[in-house]
Amino acid sequence: MRTITKPLAGPSSALTGSRWMAIRRKLWKSRTMYLFVLPGTIYFILYKYVPLLGSVIAFQDYSPFQGFLHSDWIGFSNFKKIFDNPEVVQVLINTLTLSLLQIAFAFPVPIVLALMLNEVRQDWLKRFIQSLVYLPHFLSWVVVIGIVTIFLRSDGVVNSFLQHIIGSQPIQFLQQPVLFKPIIVLEIIWKESGWGTIVFLAALAGVSPELYEAAIVDGASRWRRIWHITLPGIRSTVIILLILRLGIVLDNGFEQIFLMLNPYVMEVGNVLDTYVYDKGILQSDFSFATAVGLFKSVVGLILVISANRLAKKFGEDGIY
Incomplete structure (x- = not known):
């Protein structure tokens, strides 16, 4: 057995x-x-x-x-429509142009603001300025666009000032296609730059004070200390945030653009976010709208991976 x-x-x-x-x-x-x-x-x-x-x-x-x-x-028929439709190509150009303007002009502002705040020696003044520049972040885009409209409409504050000072005729700021993108970028700078300084101020806190003391002993000016100590100290943080920003290069923010659009600026102001809303919600073309959204995600993923590899080639840590 x-x-x-x-x-x-x-x-x-x-x-x-x-x-x-x-x-x-x-x-x-x-x-x-x-x-x-x-x-x-x-x-x-x-x-x-x-x-x-x-x-x-x-x-x-x-x-x-x-x-x-x-x-x-x-x-992949819906994805082919993205490039076969001239309207989609124009929307894609608008999106990329606005994103590049934000990276070129809005992204550096928190860095500069953090450097300026870091040089303020009076603690009470530094806290007051920080609170002042942080405040716009907590306002919704509806409130921000309402404030901008009050200032820039034909009978608004800016036109009234120009009319009384130089006697000019009212300027239709909100209906000029050439002014649409600069206004969008300025709104972002005003609303988000103060909040963006938090990360850079935290990075600046990690820079060793001994480096500044040694530089002062060696006779380095304030600009030299910023250029040779402060900026290299936050370089990795800047690169990481830039990589993450590239990941949403096709995401301009729906609410702000949607509230600023009007028939006069539709040709230059219609971006992928508002286009997807129009196709997916208003016209019920759910498949095409989803294809555009998936296309945005894939492009963002490719840009993040490419930028991360490029950062590592230059000796930085990257995000992974």
Whole structure:
């Protein structure tokens, strides 16, 4: 009669068991920290990752009445429409132009502002200026656009000032296509630059004071100290934020653009975000709107990976 012997647990199974017990102990030891992380994790799963399943309609002729399972598959036809349609090409050009203007003019302002605040020696004055420049961040775009409209409309503050000072005729600032993009960039600078200085001020706090003391002893001027100590000290932070900014280069912000659009500036102001809203919500072309959104995400991913590799070639850490 054959006897079946049960194999003994080998060293590998014992090692696996000990590793699992070590992981369980670490999880239990840090249970409070994981409880704090849990709400954010659930938020990202429900509102960021689960909606990604709906991206399949970019490859379908989606009908809400047929649903995901029964809508016809059409492959990459919706993506071909992005480049075959001249209107989409113009919208893409508007988006890239506005994003490049924001990177060129709005991105450096928080750096300059942080450098200026870092040179303020009176603590009360520094705190007052910080509070003053942080305040616009907490205003909604509806309020900001309302303030801009009050200032720039034909009978607004700016036109009234120009009329009383130099006697000029009212200028239609909000209806001039050539002024649309500069106004958008200036709004972003006014609203978000103060808030952006928080990261750079935190980076500046990590620069060793001994470097400044040594530079002063050597007779370095203030500009020399900024150029040779301060800027190199925050270079990695600037590069990381620039890489992350490139990841949303096709995302101009729907609310601000939507509130600033009017028939006079539609040709230069219509960007991908507002175009997707028009096609997906107003015209119910859900598949094409999803294809445009997926295209934005892929382009952003490619730019982030490319910029990160380029940063590493220049000796920086990058974001991963």
